[in-house]
Amino acid sequence: MKVIFLGAPGSGKGTHATRVKLALDVPHISTGDIFRENIKGGTPLGLLAKSYIDKGALVPDEVVIKIVADRLSREDCKKGFILDGFPRTIRQAEELKKIADIDVVINLVVDDEAIVKRVAGRRMCRCGETYNVAFLNGSNVCAKCGGELYQRDDDKEETVKSRLEVYHKETAPLIDYYRKEGLLKDVDGAQSIDKVYADILKVLQ
Ligand code: AMP
8 A cells, every 4th residue: 555644744644654554464655764864874965954844844846756756665675665755846746657656655643833832842752752741740761772862953833833734835736736635634733643544544535
């Protein structure tokens, strides 16, 4: 199955894509994760991506499209994949259409106010776990591995607001685009994590 997770930054795309990946047994491809790994490794791609990500801007289409096209051409994507954070522009969606037949686009709906609260409170661990300060009771340590939690630079409140503006201008038009294609399924992303996940599984059945 070939699935796209669409939604504003912090709508839960990464969290749910990680769970659905296990259920569907297909690769989870997050362009944001690919950029963060490259930033960590100090690669030329990482340096380029960082200059955009730190401002809350999008990495140029040509760069992202090439990365995703390369990744989707690998053997493990033959039986399906989950795209998380791609496409983010109409141009990316048009290019994707040339290389893959998408089965379903899950649109996680969360309003802006909740997004700003959620993302500005998000804390990460290097092991991949994600937390929110609202549930940490002042702790700064990962319950899974004991690692120290940190805030993504682009999760700071000002950058979140820029990212949301970019989302409304560049990415939200994809909602109509995929609705017209008959692929879009809205899921209320403001519910509890388990309820959102249950709704996603219903859509995928
Ligand atoms: P994410 O983890 O999906 O929120 O992505 C983090 C950042 O990486 C975004 O704010 C963008 O700067 C960049 N990025 C990720 N995916 C894309 C994409 N499909 N197109 C352009 N930039 C992207």
